[in-house]
Amino acid sequence: MIPNESLYADEQDLGPSVERPDKPEEACGVFGVYAPAEDVAKLTYFGLYALQHRGQESAGIATFDGATVHLHKDMGLVSQVFNEGILDHLPGRMAVGHTRYSTTGSSLVVNAQPAVVETQRGSIALAHNGNLVNTLELREKLRQRNCTFETTTDSEAIAIAMGTEVDKGKDWLEAAISAFQLCKGAYSLVIGTPEGIIGARDPNGVRPLVIGILPGNPQRYVLASETCGLDIIGAEFLRAVEPGELVWITEEGMASFHWAHKPRRKLCVFEMIYFARPDSLVHDETLYSYRMRLGKHLAQESPVDADCVIAVPDSGVPAAIGYSEESGIPYAEGLIKNRYVGRTFIQPTQSMRESGIRMKLNPLKDVLTDKRIILVDDSIVRGTTSRKIVKALRDAGAKEVHMKISSPPVTHPCFYGLDTDSQDQLIAATKSVAEISEHIGVDSLSYLSWEGMLAATGSDPNNFCSACFTGDYPIEIPDQIKRSKLMLEKLKA
Numbered sequence: 001m002i003p004n005e006s007l008y009a010d011e012q013d014l015g016p017s018v019e020r021p022d023k024p025e026e027a028c029g030v031f032g033v034y035a036p037a038e039d040v041a042k043l044t045y046f047g048l049y050a051l052q053h054r055g056q057e058s059a060g061i062a063t064f065d066g067a068t069v070h071l072h073k074d075m076g077l078v079s080q081v082f083n084e085g086i087l088d089h090l091p092g093r094m095a096v097g098h099t100r101y102s103t104t105g106s107s108l109v110v111n112a113q114p115a116v117v118e119t120q121r122g123s124i125a126l127a128h129n130g131n132l133v134n135t136l137e138l139r140e141k142l143r144q145r146n147c148t149f150e151t152t153t154d155s156e157a158i159a160i161a162m163g164t165e166v167d168k169g170k171d172w173l174e175a176a177i178s179a180f181q182l183c184k185g186a187y188s189l190v191i192g193t194p195e196g197i198i199g200a201r202d203p204n205g206v207r208p209l210v211i212g213i214l215p216g217n218p219q220r221y222v223l224a225s226e227t228c229g230l231d232i233i234g235a236e237f238l239r240a241v242e243p244g245e246l247v248w249i250t251e252e253g254m255a256s257f258h259w260a261h262k263p264r265r266k267l268c269v270f271e272m273i274y275f276a277r278p279d280s281l282v283h284d285e286t287l288y289s290y291r292m293r294l295g296k297h298l299a300q301e302s303p304v305d306a307d308c309v310i311a312v313p314d315s316g317v318p319a320a321i322g323y324s325e326e327s328g329i330p331y332a333e334g335l336i337k338n339r340y341v342g343r344t345f346i347q348p349t350q351s352m353r354e355s356g357i358r359m360k361l362n363p364l365k366d367v368l369t370d371k372r373i374i375l376v377d378d379s380i381v382r383g384t385t386s387r388k389i390v391k392a393l394r395d396a397g398a399k400e401v402h403m404k405i406s407s408p409p410v411t412h413p414c415f416y417g418l419d420t421d422s423q424d425q426l427i428a429a430t431k432s433v434a435e436i437s438e439h440i441g442v443d444s445l446s447y448l449s450w451e452g453m454l455a456a457t458g459s460d461p462n463n464f465c466s467a468c469f470t471g472d473y474p475i476e477i478p479d480q481i482k483r484s485k486l487m488l489e490k491l492k493a
């Protein structure tokens with residue numbers, strides 16, 4: 001079931017209450033900690049709590065107490081899945097955690113992670129962020145080795161592949177590397193074993209993974225999808241795990257292995273624009289700073305006369321501030337977000353619909369009335385939410401609405417773990433900028449150029465995946481996967 005992100009209770013013309021959200025859905029958050037004598041379950045809980053934005057369907061923690069694995073996972077937010085009593089029953093020296101949005105496999109508790117697989121030398125617990133593009137081929141290979149599956153996820157297939165290599169007599173690291181060599185696609189992994197924790201990224205490094213150190217002696221290491229997962233437990237950011245690198249964390253410390261033949265840097269640029277938290281560090285600066293620069297580039301590329309700059313909160317805020325600074329047009333809050341509205345499956349009442357109560361964003365009439373507004377957002381994917389927001393601004397008295405998007409038009413789907421739509425659902429794949437402008441009801445619409453988006457990174461543009469803007473996929477996508485995504489989207493629509 002797809003969650004309801006409807007902005008208004010009264011906009012039934014824009015779809016049923018289970019309408020799909022406009023922005024890409026989350027991928028997943030992974031976390032791992034090796035810290036004997038610490039409450040590793042609690043550290044993992046807080047790490048996942050900080051990574052909650054990466055996945056809100058299910059959460060899980062596996063702790064290792066010698067050869068014994070203690071696992072708890074369930075559907076829901078981290079704060080709903082765990083309480084003090086449950087955490088007290090997760091003892092150990094190390095832990096692996098996961099918060100999930102289903103990009104492959106159904107939204108069922110059996111598919112929640114970490115995926116635990118038994119081997120002849122003890123269990124492994126695997127937490128995965130990303131998507132494989134050869135899952136069917138991998139599962140077929142594993143079936144030929146007489147493996148059976150409990151879930152439909154690519155993540156379980158990676159864990160089983162590693163388990164079969166362990167059972168052939170390989171050590172944990174050799175087994176992991178052999179398993180990775182069977183995988184194609186995007187994977188940032190944290191894998192618990194009875195002897196230590198593995199952190200690894202695929203040879204393109206599409207999804208992030210960082211290493212931190214807890215204060216104290218001896219050094220105790222932490223792995224997290226983003227640095228915000230380190231900050232919350234007081235761990236110091238050490239560095240990112242490199243594409244094609246495996247780190248092995250044990251009581252002896254951390255060792256690093258570069259196992260991929262031709263690693264490349266292809267970090268998902270959408271993580272930078274929208275998905276990762278603005279307080280997380282990428283290339284040693286916060287994404288807040290990067291997103292402000294996107295706004296500045298946008299102001300240089302597409303100036304317009306207006307009275308104030310407002311953002312679609314929260315993700316459009318840094319770019320709107322950047323636009324304002326560069327253009328000299330004042331920034332104001334024009335939309336107030338109800339931060340306590342989660343996803344709801346409950347239909348609003350008829351009277352709520354009739355009175356047009358805003359569920360999530362409420363416009364500030366005092367700021368908007370008779371004003372020429374520049375509205376900044378980070379992206380438009382389907383266009384449904386943008387149209388509702390523009391209507392809200394006009395209803396509140398805005399005289400003109402000029403929409404500025406701090407990324408290029410999204411024209412292609414993602415196969416690497418961000419749940420963007422299939423191509424026919426992406427508004428920029430089927431409509432020109434003028435047609436989108438008319439569809440969402442703005443006076444003008446401008447996107448940041450692809451060059452501007454990458455120039456703002458301050459890095460080599462080749463260091464990023466930007467395939468959803470160009471169709472230039474850094475990892476080949478089999479036709480079968482393209483077709484199955486289309487079928488899945490049709491079922492969801």
Ligand code: SF4
Nearest residue numbers: 268270414465467468
């Ligand atoms: S296709 Fe887009 S969303 Fe997917 S990894 Fe590449 S840049 Fe990120």
